[in-house]
Amino acid sequence: MNIIVLAKQTFDTEEKIVIEQGSISEDGVKFVLNPYDEYAVEQAIQLRDEHGGKVTVIAIGPERATEALRTALAMGADEAVLISDEGAALDEHAVAQILHAYVSQQIFDLILGGNFSVDNGSGQVAIRLAKLLSIPHVGSITKLVIQGGQAEIERDAEGDTEQLTAALPALFTAQQGLNEPRYPSLQGIMKAKRKPLQQLSLSDFDSIHSQPLTARVSVSTPPPRQAGKRLSGAPAEQVQQLIGLLQTEAKLFT
Amino acid sequence: MTTVYLAIAEVKGGALRQVSFEVITAARQASGEGSTVASVLIGSDVSRFANELAAYGADHVYVVEHNDLTHYNAEAYDASLQAVIQAAQPKAIFFGHTSIGKDLAPLSAASLQAGQISDIIALETDAASGSILYTRPIYAGKAFEQRTFTSAQSVVTVRPNNFPLPSYETGRTAPVVNIAYPASTLRTFIRDVVTQAAGRVDLSEAKIVISGGRGVKSAAGFKPIEELAEVLNGAVGASRGACDAGYCDYALQIGQTGKVVTPELYIACGISGAIQHVAGMSQSRVIIAINKDPDAPIFQIADYGIVGDLFEVVPLLTAQFKQQLKSGSVD
Numbered sequence: 322m323n324i325i326v327l328a329k330q331t332f333d334t335e336e337k338i339v340i341e342q343g344s345i346s347e348d349g350v351k352f353v354l355n356p357y358d359e360y361a362v363e364q365a366i367q368l369r370d371e372h373g374g375k376v377t378v379i380a381i382g383p384e385r386a387t388e389a390l391r392t393a394l395a396m397g398a399d400e401a402v403l404i405s406d407e408g409a410a411l412d413e414h415a416v417a418q419i420l421h422a423y424v425s426q427q428i429f430d431l432i433l434g435g436n437f438s439v440d441n442g443s444g445q446v447a448i449r450l451a452k453l454l455s456i457p458h459v460g461s462i463t464k465l466v467i468q469g470g471q472a473e474i475e476r477d478a479e480g481d482t483e484q485l486t487a488a489l490p491a492l493f494t495a496q497q498g499l500n501e502p503r504y505p506s507l508q509g510i511m512k513a514k515r516k517p518l519q520q521l522s523l524s525d526f527d528s529i530h531s532q533p534l535t536a537r538v539s540v541s542t543p544p545p546r547q548a549g550k551r552l553s554g555a556p557a558e559q560v561q562q563l564i565g566l567l568q569t570e571a572k573l574f575t
Numbered sequence: 576m577t578t579v580y581l582a583i584a585e586v587k588g589g590a591l592r593q594v595s596f597e598v599i600t601a602a603r604q605a606s607g608e609g610s611t612v613a614s615v616l617i618g619s620d621v622s623r624f625a626n627e628l629a630a631y632g633a634d635h636v637y638v639v640e641h642n643d644l645t646h647y648n649a650e651a652y653d654a655s656l657q658a659v660i661q662a663a664q665p666k667a668i669f670f671g672h673t674s675i676g677k678d679l680a681p682l683s684a685a686s687l688q689a690g691q692i693s694d695i696i697a698l699e700t701d702a703a704s705g706s707i708l709y710t711r712p713i714y715a716g717k718a719f720e721q722r723t724f725t726s727a728q729s730v731v732t733v734r735p736n737n738f739p740l741p742s743y744e745t746g747r748t749a750p751v752v753n754i755a756y757p758a759s760t761l762r763t764f765i766r767d768v769v770t771q772a773a774g775r776v777d778l779s780e781a782k783i784v785i786s787g788g789r790g791v792k793s794a795a796g797f798k799p800i801e802e803l804a805e806v807l808n809g810a811v812g813a814s815r816g817a818c819d820a821g822y823c824d825y826a827l828q829i830g831q832t833g834k835v836v837t838p839e840l841y842i843a844c845g846i847s848g849a850i851q852h853v854a855g856m857s858q859s860r861v862i863i864a865i866n867k868d869p870d871a872p873i874f875q876i877a878d879y880g881i882v883g884d885l886f887e888v889v890p891l892l893t894a895q896f897k898q899q900l901k902s903g904s905v906d
């Protein structure tokens with residue numbers, strides 16, 4: 322079974338956001354493999370170990386994104402591809418177009434991606450890709466079993482669980498709870514250094530694909546929230562006081 | 576012909592979800608005067624909701640009904656919406672940023688070769704350029720960006736609970752346009768849907784959220800939180816700490832890798848206030864923290880803090896609210 326995993330490198334979720342000269346500063350920022358994509362990589366490795374085949378991880382991003390791909394290789398993926406986008410302001414449409422141009426030339430049974438990336442958070446790219454490839458997709462999955470050319474899936478729909486069957490080839494996006502991603506072992510990290518990591522750039526694709534259809538106009542951070550009142554007294558008094566303040570100050574329950 | 580803006584309605588548990596009306600507001604704000612805002616109903620037995628959408632300001636209501644559409648199925652819903660798009664030729668489509676909207680919108684955007692701006696919380700017209708600027712959180716609310724479209728058609732998803740409801744006009748009606756379900760060979764089938772306990776308030780639309788963290792110490796420890804939620808008609812949320820420990824379902828997780836909520840009131844019980852958790856709730860209007868550690872970082876962002884044992888404080892709160900709600904001084 323040939324499995325393609327869509328991956329992105331993102332800020333570590335511990336990072337605070339600092340804006341400098343109108344854009345988000347990357348100074349001293351720690352980057353990681355997008356946490357949702359980790360679930361996708363883990364699932365792909367498990368399926369390959371069960372059914373045989375190959376796991377190829379693809380990222381579009383700057384040069385530093387090779388780090389995230391090395392992490393995926395160290396976890397156990399077989400090959401990686403970086404499509405370098407240095408400097409280009411791509412949107413989800415453009416990223417999906419480029420991925421489509423690449424993936425449609427590959428042989429695959431399954432495509433896995435994260436539910437969304439923890440930076441941009443729009444969750445469009447994988448689903449757009451499924452549509453462009455004319456393959457079915459199921460988003461936000463928490464369980465995946467492959468049997469006889471079919472996938473049995475559980476999808477998280479705002480707390481409800483939908484149980485589906487899908488014909489392959491298909492694309493799925495991983496939700497938290499799908500699995501417990503492994504940490505790369507030392508041996509895995511060593512092995513990853515020798516695994517194939519192909520580097521492409523936008524110039525390898527028709528320039529029409531990298532035309533975005535939306536553009537960022539500005540970016541800002543919300544005003545920091547101030548610490549408010551610390552209540553005091555016996556618990557019962559504090560509770561009484563709190564309900565009073567909620568009504569008089571916060572204008573709730575009035 | 577006037578320009579058409581589509582606003583996708585959603586039905587859940589036998590009623591229209593509130594976001595169905597909020598997308599009418601967003602579409603109206605984007606379209607300005609003189610355009611048509613049309614609601615879209617996809618499902619089985621959903622045409623009965625057309626009047627309510629009209630009362631909330633829909634100028635037309637497109638309806639696609641079929642048994643295949645009883646539950647959300649991406650392929651069947653996408654095909655239905657494509658048929659509506661064919662008929663309506665919209666300039667823009669507004670979805671809720673919900674389980675369905677998040678899944679369906681990118682399919683429409685890809686088909687139309689249109690840009691999509693996801694999870695907007697506001698929109699405004701730029702006085703200088705006349706273009707519409709859409710505001711959306713990024714990094715789960717640690718920052719915000721404004722985006723604009725360069726494509727002719729636009730696809731937008733709207734975060735629930737951020738746009739006001741349009742005014743309700745009793746008896747207002749709108750033409751209903753029935754669109755035939757374009758039967759297609761489905762490659763995905765729903766076998767079953769396991770619904771969560773009925774009557775639970777939906778997290779993303781709740782006005783009040785009460786969350787438990789690792790401090791609740793067990794699944795049973797969520798009981799006082801659930802009781803407070805019931806009295807306040809609020810939703811129950813959780814930190815990842817509580818989910819990881821198996822005290823509750825991941826569906827309740829709030830934060831950078833969970834749900835982002837913006838209720839009127841957020842009550843954090845036994846939650847330390849890690850940056851990933853705070854990202855998902857810091858835009859709540861009023862925040863209360865209950866934690867026995869006076870140095871817990873959650874107190875730095877809380878409007879009201881109670882240092883104490885949640886197992887003592889939360890039941891007291893529940894009892895007080897219950898009493899005051901009964902006597903009518905709180906409603």
Ligand SMILES: Cc1cc2nc3c(=O)[nH]c(=O)nc-3n(C[C@H](O)[C@H](O)[C@H](O)COP(=O)(O)OP(=O)(O)OC[C@H]3O[C@@H](n4cnc5c(N)ncnc54)[C@H](O)[C@@H]3O)c2cc1C
Binds near residue numbers: 814815817830866868
């Ligand atoms: C990639 C990544 C993504 C993440 N995403 C999320 C996310 O989306 N959402 C999220 O929440 N976290 C997320 N986290 C985890 C986050 O870093 C914290 O570990 C988590 O939020 C901690 O949960 P907690 O506050 O419940 O637990 P703890 O940090 O253990 O805090 C428990 C608190 O309960 C208090 N307490 C204990 N007993 C009582 C009592 N009887 N009464 C009152 N107070 C009591 C303690 O004083 C303490 O402050 C993520 C982490 C990573 C690495």
